[in-house]
Amino acid sequence: MSDVRMQAQEVFRQVFDDPEIVLCDEMTADDIPGWDSLTHINLMVATEKRFKIKFATAEISKMKEEGQNVGTFLALIGKKLARTS
Amino acid sequence: MQTLDSYATLESYLAVSPEEKSGVFSKLLAQLRTLLSQRCWAQAALMVQQAFTPTSDFTAFQSLYRIYSKLKPHIGLPQRPRLAILGGCTTTQIAQAIELALFSQGGGVEVFETEYGVYRQEILDPGSELYRFQPTIVLLATTWRDLIHRPSVELGREEITALVDAELAGWSALWRTVHDRSGCLVVQNTFDRPAWRQMDNHEMRHPASLWRFVSRVNDALADRAPPYVVLHDVDSLAALAGRRAWGDERFFFHAKMPCAPEFIVDYGFSVASLLAAQLGLSKKCLVLDLDNTCWGGVIGDDGLGGIRLGQGDGEGEAFVAFQQYAKALKQRGILLAVCSKNEEHIAKEVFEKHTEMVLRLDDISCFMANWTDKAANLREIARRLNIGLNSLVMVDDNPAERALVRQLAPEVAVPELPDDPAGYIQAIEAHHYFQTLSLAQEDLQRAEYYRANAQREQALSGSADVGEYLQSLAMVARIGPVTAMSLERTAQLINKSNQFNLTTKRRSAAEVSAIAADPQWLTRTVSLSDRFGDNGLISVLLAKVEGDALVIDTWLMSCRVLKRGVEILLNNNLCRWAIDRGLQRICGEYVATPKNDLVREHYAGLGYVQIYGDVADRTQWEMSLSANWRPQPVFIEEQPFHE
Numbered sequence: 001m002s003d004v005r006m007q008a009q010e011v012f013r014q015v016f017d018d019p020e021i022v023l024c025d026e027m028t029a030d031d032i033p034g035w036d037s038l039t040h041i042n043l044m045v046a047t048e049k050r051f052k053i054k055f056a057t058a059e060i061s062k063m064k065e066e067g068q069n070v071g072t073f074l075a076l077i078g079k080k081l082a083r084t085s
Numbered sequence: 086m087q088t089l090d091s092y093a094t095l096e097s098y099l100a101v102s103p104e105e106k107s108g109v110f111s112k113l114l115a116q117l118r119t120l121l122s123q124r125c126w127a128q129a130a131l132m133v134q135q136a137f138t139p140t141s142d143f144t145a146f147q148s149l150y151r152i153y154s155k156l157k158p159h160i161g162l163p164q165r166p167r168l169a170i171l172g173g174c175t176t177t178q179i180a181q182a183i184e185l186a187l188f189s190q191g192g193g194v195e196v197f198e199t200e201y202g203v204y205r206q207e208i209l210d211p212g213s214e215l216y217r218f219q220p221t222i223v224l225l226a227t228t229w230r231d232l233i234h235r236p237s238v239e240l241g242r243e244e245i246t247a248l249v250d251a252e253l254a255g256w257s258a259l260w261r262t263v264h265d266r267s268g269c270l271v272v273q274n275t276f277d278r279p280a281w282r283q284m285d286n287h288e289m290r291h292p293a294s295l296w297r298f299v300s301r302v303n304d305a306l307a308d309r310a311p312p313y314v315v316l317h318d319v320d321s322l323a324a325l326a327g328r329r330a331w332g333d334e335r336f337f338f339h340a341k342m343p344c345a346p347e348f349i350v351d352y353g354f355s356v357a358s359l360l361a362a363q364l365g366l367s368k369k370c371l372v373l374d375l376d377n378t379c380w381g382g383v384i385g386d387d388g389l390g391g392i393r394l395g396q397g398d399g400e401g402e403a404f405v406a407f408q409q410y411a412k413a414l415k416q417r418g419i420l421l422a423v424c425s426k427n428e429e430h431i432a433k434e435v436f437e438k439h440t441e442m443v444l445r446l447d448d449i450s451c452f453m454a455n456w457t458d459k460a461a462n463l464r465e466i467a468r469r470l471n472i473g474l475n476s477l478v479m480v481d482d483n484p485a486e487r488a489l490v491r492q493l494a495p496e497v498a499v500p501e502l503p504d505d506p507a508g509y510i511q512a513i514e515a516h517h518y519f520q521t522l523s524l525a526q527e528d529l530q531r532a533e534y535y536r537a538n539a540q541r542e543q544a545l546s547g548s549a550d551v552g553e554y555l556q557s558l559a560m561v562a563r564i565g566p567v568t569a570m571s572l573e574r575t576a577q578l579i580n581k582s583n584q585f586n587l588t589t590k591r592r593s594a595a596e597v598s599a600i601a602a603d604p605q606w607l608t609r610t611v612s613l614s615d616r617f618g619d620n621g622l623i624s625v626l627l628a629k630v631e632g633d634a635l636v637i638d639t640w641l642m643s644c645r646v647l648k649r650g651v652e653i654l655l656n657n658n659l660c661r662w663a664i665d666r667g668l669q670r671i672c673g674e675y676v677a678t679p680k681n682d683l684v685r686e687h688y689a690g691l692g693y694v695q696i697y698g699d700v701a702d703r704t705q706w707e708m709s710l711s712a713n714w715r716p717q718p719v720f721i722e723e724q725p726f727h728e
Contacts, residue, residue: 014111014144017151038177039147041336045346046144050107057335 004051004078008070011050015043025071029064040064053080091116091132092557093616096488098136099501100617110145117152126159131495134189138501139354139515143346146353150181153188162193166360169197169220169269171204173231174343182353183360190361191475191496201341208263216266222363223263224272224317224356225256228343229279229299236293245292245301253305264313271314272359275303277323277344280332315359315522322348322355351515358517368498368518369472370420370450371411372463374481375432379411379444380404381506385431385584385644385680395441403506408443410510415448419519420470422451424462424479426647428584428682429454456647456683458551459486460493478518480509483645484617489554551648555720558615560649564658565726567601567608567625574622575610578641583680586641587673587687597627605630607662611655613646613721624651626659633669635659640673640687647683650719656691657716658723664710673706692717 009023016034029035035043044060047053059076062068094116098109113136120129129152137149168183170176180196187194197218199207204225207215215223233255234248260271276299282288288296299320306316323331326348333345344352361367376383381393381400393401415421421444425432432454436446446452451469453462459479467474474496481487487499502512567575576594583589592600600606611624624642628635637659642651663671673688688706689695697705 010111014107014114014148017148019115037340041178041340041342041346042144042147049142049144055335057338060335060339 004081005074007050008047008074008077011043011046015039015046023070023074025069025074027070028068035064047077051077051081053077053084055080091120091128092488092492093559095132095135096484096491097616099138100484103140103142106142106145110148114148114152121152121155124159126156129156130160130188133185134191135491135495137185137189139186139351139517140501141350143349146182146185146350150185153185162188165193165195166363167195167197167219167221168360169199169215169218169223170226171199171207171215171223172201172226172343173204173228174226174337175201175341176226178342178346178349179226179352179356182349183356184353186350186354186357187360190357190366190498192357192361192364192366194360205259208259211266215263220267220269222270222272222360223267225259225274226343227274227276228319229276229295232276232299232302236295236298238291238293240293242292245298249298249301249305252302253309256306257309257311260311260314269313270363272317272356273306273310273314274317274319275306275321277320277331278328280328280334317356317359319352319355322351326351354515354517358520359522362520362522366475367520368419368478369476370422370466370470370478371414371513371519372422372424372466372477372479372497373411373444374479374483374486375423375425375427375435375454377482378480378506378509379408380435380439383644384435385427386581389435389439392435392439394439400506401441403509405441405443407506407509410513412443412448414519417519420450420472421448422466422470422477423449423453424459424466424481425454426456426459426644427454428680431680458489458493458648460490460551463490463494463497478513478516480513482506485558485615488557488617489551492554492557493551552720555649558617558649558720560613560615560721562651562654562721562723563612563726564609564655564723567597567610571610571622572598572601575608575625578622578625578643579639582641582643583678584644584683585647586678586681587637587684588639588676589678589681590639592639600627607635607659609655609658611642611651613649613651620646624655626655628659628671630666630668635663635666635668635671637671637673644683650721652687653691653717654719654721654723657719660708660710660714660716664714669710671708671710673708675704675706677702 005023009021012021012023012032013019016032016039021032040063044055048055063073094109094113098106098113101109117129117132120132133149133153137146141149170180172179176198180198184194184196197215197220199215207213232252234252236245236248240248256273260273263269264271278296278299282296284291284294288294291297303320310316323344331344331348336342336346358367373379381404382391384392394404395401411421423432433446433452436442436444451466453466455462463477463479464474467477474494478498478500479490480500480502482502487501490497490499498516498518500513500516502509572594576592576597579597580591601608607628607630609626610622612622613620623646625639626637627639628637659671673693675685675687677685693706693708695704696707
């Protein structure tokens with residue numbers, strides 16, 4: 001498991017209060033209990049802090065849209081990390 | 086055991102750097118979940134209360150709030166004001182932060198929220214949900230975006246003044262209506278200035294700039310709000326946080342959050358402090374440690390000339406600034422007390438004689454300098470001042486003392502302090518401990534009253550069981566002879582220690598080295614570490630074999646580790662050594678000096694019998710060794726010595 005995926009998994013576990021969450025690319029907001037508009041903000045904040053990255057307003061808003069899933073989210077994090085390093 | 090573990094985790098969570106916090110927090114969270122599953126509600130509540138601080142990050146706050154929600158039905162919270170939050174923004178997270186921050190101070194609150202942006206309708210409609218809720222407090226959680234009027238650049242001075250008046254009239258009408266209909270207290274936010282200046286440098290001067298308009302509206306609120314309206318100064322929160330960081334608008338655009346999420350916790354603590362003031366839960370007394378809190382160094386060892394305090398030394402100036410801060414608190418009616426491990430006359434001498442001291446003895450309402458544990462002393466301070474234990478804030482540089490008080494007197498607020506005294510003020514300020522709804526003349530005279538009252542009180546009493554605390558320190562000691570490696574530190578202690586020093590014999594490094602090489606002599610040093618870190622080499626003993634006796638020549642210890650049982654451990658080690666050598670007894674001597682009263686009863690405490698004494702200046706003691714000798718119990722694990 002890649003480092004990004006593992007760290008993101010820790011973030012998901014804390015944000016959604018479930019130490020058993022295992023991330024897979026196909027997961028969407030509907031698959032994770034408790035992923036509502038409030039926990040979504042927490043997820044964004046916690047992810048930014050963990051990876052020292054910053055999401056654009058559009059990226060914050062589109063996470064829960066059609067076609068978005070954990071895979072696209074991890075790819076977005078990876079892209080931002082590549083840009084900062 | 087669960088209790089000890091969770092305290093240890095809590096302390097390391099509070100102490101670690103921001104980068105490491107999230108790792109330790111996961112552990113704390115797991116322990117909190119365990120406590121919940123075991124239905125240990127009270128213990129879990131205590132942990133949440135101590136773990137949630139103004140420096141908690143947003144994610145930790147959300148996790149702690151979830152734990153709090155689960156245990157809330159199982160704990161009784163007295164006195165619950167009914168708070169309605171009417172926002173021009175999303176208020177859910179603010180409401181949660183307020184509730185949790187108030188809980189961390191032992192208070193509860195019943196919260197009602199409206200949808201964002203409908204506060205006018207809620208206030209104006211007499212049949213609204215708001216009035217059915219019957220609020221005792223209404224918070225108008227506004228931001229600058231809720232201003233009814235905006236200046237436009239072509240307006241002249243008089244038109245702007247009229248606009249400020251119109252703005253105030255608009256808010257006044259809302260306050261009056263909601264107050265008349267529900268009798269509630271109104272908490273009105275000041276308006277935060279946004280994170281940009283359209284007119285750049287002229288923003289503060291141009292009559293029609295937004296910043297200047299907001300400032301004038303805030304001034305008008307301050308000057309003209311009626312007594313039932315309390316201002317909550319959000320503009321200052323934004324300024325203290327840094328407007329650019331506070332005004333990160335991504336989460337406003339996305340979800341109408343009033344400020345960047347990371348400042349929601351601070352926002353919550355700030356509002357909660359007003360509710361706490363309303364409930365009588367604000368703190369009344371700042372209790373100060375002395376050594377390394379009010380000055381740099383240890384007065385008992387370094388002396389009046391040796392402590393760092395005053396101009397010419399950076400750290401010395403930081404301690405002066407901290408004392409000035411404490412003095413300013415006293416001037417606005419907060420009591421000051423001292424709780425220090427020191428000889429009282431030595432500690433007081435600094436207040437009386439040190440020219441750089443800002444605080445004077447008559448600033449201190451209750452002065453406790455002794456060797457009793459701090460939890461017991463804090464109880465005594467509260468008793469003498471006749472205030473609740475939960476009215477005290479203890480400021481202490483020593484993490485072990487902070488841990489002890491958090492554990493044995495959890496009602497006392499104990500802010501985490503940075504190592505650098507230059508950060509003390511901000512660390513304390515962040516908590517909004519001393520909030521008031523208004524500043525009355527009486528507040529300014531209160532300190533004098535309490536001080537006089539405390540002077541009437543004489544009796545010293547009360548003790549807490551410290552065994553559990555000592556165990557939770559997880560102390561490990563290494564005892565061995567003086568070696569080449571430890572020679573320098575040993576000589577330094579021999580020549581510096583005053584308080585825990587039985588004979589105060591000074592010796593050079595060369596003399597100590599010769600003693601260490603002499604087979605008739607026994608040398609011992611003790612190094613101690615605990616879960617807060619390594620204290621290093623903290624105790625030295627030199628003794629000589631004379632006939633069937635081991636005669637102790639020098640026994641000293643650093644005051645940092647008093648009352649931990651180190652002396653008992655060392656005595657056990659000594660007895661074992663002497664028995665192995667076939668010796669019959671151990672002899673010790675106490676020679677009084679102006680500074681070592683602390684150890685007058687040292688040998689008596691260890692079970693020695695007094696065999697000689699002259700006018701209390703010099704006493705001699707003896708312990709007989711027999712085959713059925715058993716070591717005295719201690720809470721320190723002894724590990725093998727290595728050079």
